Amino acid sequence: MIAPAGTAGEGPAGPADRSLEAKLRRAERRRSLKAFLLVAPLLLFIVVVFAGPILSLLYFSVDDPKLAEVLPRTAQTVAAWDGAELPGEDAYATLVEEIRSAYADRTVAAAAMRLNYEISGFRSMVMRTGRKLRRIAGPPYKDALIGLDERWGDIAYWRAVKASAGPYTTRYLLAAVDLQRQWDGSIGTAPPERTIYIEYLQRTFWISFWVLACCIAIGYPMAFLIATSGKRWSRFLLVLVLLPFWTSLLVRTAAWVVLLQNKGIINDFLLYGDIIDEPLTLIFNRTGVYIAMVHILLPFMVLPLYAVMRNIPASQMRAAASLGAKPLASFLSVYLPQTLPGLGAGCILVFILALGFYITPALIGGASDQMLSYLIAEFATRTGNWGMASAIAILLLLSVAALYPIYRGLVRGGSFRLT
Amino acid sequence: MDDEPEVLVRFRDVEKTYDGRVNVVDRLNLEICKGEFLTLLGPSGSGKTTILLMLAGFEAVTAGDITLNHRSLRNVPPFRRNMGIVFQNYALFPHKSVFQNVAFPLVQRRIPRPAIREKVEAALRMVDLAGLGERRPNQLSGGQQQRVALARALVFEPEIVLMDEPLGALDKKLREQMQIEIKHLHEQLDMTVAYVTHDQGEALTMSDRVAIMNDGLIQQVGSPHEVYEEPANAFVANFIGENNSFEGRIESTSGGECAVRLTSGDTVRARSATPRASGEPALLSLRPERLTIDPALDGVANRFSATVVEVIYFGAHNRVRLAMAGRDDIIALAPAGPRSDALATGKTVEVGWSPEHCRVLAPE
Numbered sequence: 001m002i003a004p005a006g007t008a009g010e011g012p013a014g015p016a017d018r019s020l021e022a023k024l025r026r027a028e029r030r031r032s033l034k035a036f037l038l039v040a041p042l043l044l045f046i047v048v049v050f051a052g053p054i055l056s057l058l059y060f061s062v063d064d065p066k067l068a069e070v071l072p073r074t075a076q077t078v079a080a081w082d083g084a085e086l087p088g089e090d091a092y093a094t095l096v097e098e099i100r101s102a103y104a105d106r107t108v109a110a111a112a113m114r115l116n117y118e119i120s121g122f123r124s125m126v127m128r129t130g131r132k133l134r135r136i137a138g139p140p141y142k143d144a145l146i147g148l149d150e151r152w153g154d155i156a157y158w159r160a161v162k163a164s165a166g167p168y169t170t171r172y173l174l175a176a177v178d179l180q181r182q183w184d185g186s187i188g189t190a191p192p193e194r195t196i197y198i199e200y201l202q203r204t205f206w207i208s209f210w211v212l213a214c215c216i217a218i219g220y221p222m223a224f225l226i227a228t229s230g231k232r233w234s235r236f237l238l239v240l241v242l243l244p245f246w247t248s249l250l251v252r253t254a255a256w257v258v259l260l261q262n263k264g265i266i267n268d269f270l271l272y273g274d275i276i277d278e279p280l281t282l283i284f285n286r287t288g289v290y291i292a293m294v295h296i297l298l299p300f301m302v303l304p305l306y307a308v309m310r311n312i313p314a315s316q317m318r319a320a321a322s323l324g325a326k327p328l329a330s331f332l333s334v335y336l337p338q339t340l341p342g343l344g345a346g347c348i349l350v351f352i353l354a355l356g357f358y359i360t361p362a363l364i365g366g367a368s369d370q371m372l373s374y375l376i377a378e379f380a381t382r383t384g385n386w387g388m389a390s391a392i393a394i395l396l397l398l399s400v401a402a403l404y405p406i407y408r409g410l411v412r413g414g415s416f417r418l419t
Numbered sequence: 420m421d422d423e424p425e426v427l428v429r430f431r432d433v434e435k436t437y438d439g440r441v442n443v444v445d446r447l448n449l450e451i452c453k454g455e456f457l458t459l460l461g462p463s464g465s466g467k468t469t470i471l472l473m474l475a476g477f478e479a480v481t482a483g484d485i486t487l488n489h490r491s492l493r494n495v496p497p498f499r500r501n502m503g504i505v506f507q508n509y510a511l512f513p514h515k516s517v518f519q520n521v522a523f524p525l526v527q528r529r530i531p532r533p534a535i536r537e538k539v540e541a542a543l544r545m546v547d548l549a550g551l552g553e554r555r556p557n558q559l560s561g562g563q564q565q566r567v568a569l570a571r572a573l574v575f576e577p578e579i580v581l582m583d584e585p586l587g588a589l590d591k592k593l594r595e596q597m598q599i600e601i602k603h604l605h606e607q608l609d610m611t612v613a614y615v616t617h618d619q620g621e622a623l624t625m626s627d628r629v630a631i632m633n634d635g636l637i638q639q640v641g642s643p644h645e646v647y648e649e650p651a652n653a654f655v656a657n658f659i660g661e662n663n664s665f666e667g668r669i670e671s672t673s674g675g676e677c678a679v680r681l682t683s684g685d686t687v688r689a690r691s692a693t694p695r696a697s698g699e700p701a702l703l704s705l706r707p708e709r710l711t712i713d714p715a716l717d718g719v720a721n722r723f724s725a726t727v728v729e730v731i732y733f734g735a736h737n738r739v740r741l742a743m744a745g746r747d748d749i750i751a752l753a754p755a756g757p758r759s760d761a762l763a764t765g766k767t768v769e770v771g772w773s774p775e776h777c778r779v780l781a782p783e
Contacts (some may be wrong), residue, residue, distance in 0.1 A: 325498055327498075327525075333523075337514045
């Protein structure tokens with residue numbers, strides 16, 4: 001056999017190359033295995049405490065098992081029903097039978113609760129129906145049930161049952177953005193008494209925005225001062241920034257309550273100094289929320305800025321001045337652009353953390369100063385509506401995720417990396 | 420008086436203190452003439468960078484005054500001084516391209532765009548960086564960054580260019596190459612340069628005049644030849660180049676020449692720039708390359724017998740350590756050749772030097 005001319009020359013080098021490649025691959029494999037083992041604990045930790053809860057959050061926001069668990073056949077029947085007219089005798093018969101047994105098992109309350117999310121008052125209606133079901137001896141169940149409570153003859157209530165049939169629902173996610181699904185499957189705006197979520201979202205962004213603005217206004221000059229003053233001074237100032245950082249959030253918030261209240265230190269001081277005649281209302285309003293949140297979030301602005309500014313040599317500004325740039329021009333064209341990565345990181349940190357604030361507005365703010373997290377806590381701990389809590393949490397999560405590209409753009413915008 | 424050079428910068432009794440106790444610059448009187456390359460040379464902490472910073476306007480003058488074209492700079496902020504500065508770490512703007520860096524001073528001066536392009540391109544050609552305008556500084560080598568800094572400091576045709584150890588971060592070979600290039604630029608552009616360095620080789624090769632600083636005081640100002648061959652004091656003699664020094668007392672003087680009796684009892688003939696009285700203590704300074712081994716008989720008034728202690732091979736020359744006149748740390752440079760190859764440790768040799776190369780200085 002004649003080998004093609006091209007391969008003849010490569011013949012001798014081939015095997016040696018291959019073994020070298022194999023060796024390299026082996027070495028690389030060993031190294032990546034070692035690297036993997038090193039990060040394995042972290043990976044496990046993240047999966048368990050971070051990825052897991054987020055996935056379960058996603059699941060809870062669409063999970064809707066209650067009705068199907070308690071009244072399985074009713075759920076099946078209404079799922080097949082088109083919702084145009086009142087369902088037939090079969091559906092009523094199934095419902096009566098299932099409510100009867102569920103009432104006896106004391107499980108009906110969970111389903112009633114779920115139905116109440118659709119139409120308020122539905123819960124007591126189901127419970128009363130369960131209690132009075134003894135009176136219904138036999139068919140026709142439709143007339144008997146309507147006789148028991150005429151609302152069973154209202155198609156809206158049946159549509160509510162159909163909407164709750166599960167096992168999955170979009171109602172929580174839609175509700176979180178003030179929408180709801182109509183009985184025919186189309187999506188429309190929720191009734192006015194339920195459209196509070198967008199307002200909360202807007203307020204959350206609004207408060208976060210102003211907190212961010214204040215943090216920039218206070219943090220930028222502060223970081224500049226720390227980065228450019230002498231060693232002893234800068235260490236002292238840095239401790240001032242970090243000290244509150246080392247105190248618990250709750251303690252700091254409580255301290256602000258003490259400071260800001262009408263008979264608190266600030267008002268006492270101002271009154272004593274005859275600067276004001278009436279105590280200022282600094283607590284249970286927006287002002288107090290801003291003050292406390294800016295104070296708590298300031299280190300997150302100062303530290304990344306300081307990290308970047310520390311690495312800008314003094315000669316940069318001197319060079320700009322020597323080349324004829326006036327102080328403001330030097331700052332705008334030489335200093336500021338070099339601090340953008342730090343400023344971007346600080347803004348993202350402050351804004352994202354501000355979006356999720358709960359304790360501080362809850363303790364210092366009034367009723368109209370609560371943010372999205374308050375709603376989450378309200379649903380999760382007080383009303384036990386995990387679906388709604390999860391849906392709002394997802395809304396918050398998506399708001400944060402939407403900011404990520406901005407952050408990437410800011411960091412990549414500078415040709416150098418954050419250190 | 421012919422062709423008196425025009426004074427551009429004048430330091431008049433300038434003092435600078437940071438802590439109110441110690442003057443880092445003391446009673447500085449110095450003139451920089453138009454077109455001159457003046458180097459401030461001194462060890463670190465001698466105040467040379469402070470002088471440059473005061474001239475640039477980044478440090479306030481504690482006392483005295485600095486004038487530029489006979490106008491006081493006291494109330495002129497740095498951005499109006501029109502001085503190009505090359506910093507040790509280049510201080511290029513990392514977020515701007517090479518072109519934008521060089522264009523920066525022109526943009527600040529609101530020069531029209533087409534003129535800027537023209538000037539920047541010319542400046543980049545001048546420093547051999549044509550075509551690299553779109554790069555970022557961090558994509559360039561150290562030497563290239565240095566050239567950008569140079570182009571940026573020159574492009575707006577400043578009154579004077581200040582350079583603060585601009586070649587300190589470069590390796591030896593590149594440093595020597597840049598020294599020559601800066602020197603050539605200085606000659607071509609007829610610019611005034613104030614250059615700060617602690618590298619005496621750099622100072623000697625590049626400057627028209629060198630000002631040697633120590634402890635905030637100017638020790639000597641002169642041409643490279645003057646400060647090397649005719650050091651004004653022991654500090655200058657020791658700081659610039661290698662130096663052998665002998666202690667002794669003046670025995671007699673005649674004209675510029677003195678006879679000095681060394682502590683070892685030997686007598687040496689040497690030159691003195693200033694008149695000396697007999698009996699005065701004196702320090703003799705002798706450059707190693709002026710100390711000849713096996714001197715030719717004529718013209719050498721000082722002759723000693725010495726023992727070779729150590730021979731260190733340097734390629735083009737040997738560095739020979741000798742024991743003589745009661746000392747064992749006298750250095751001579753012996754050019755490579757059959758005679759210096761024959762030098763061996765322990766050998767006794769004849770050494771000598773002529774009086775004009777041996778300077779009498781006041782002891783420190």
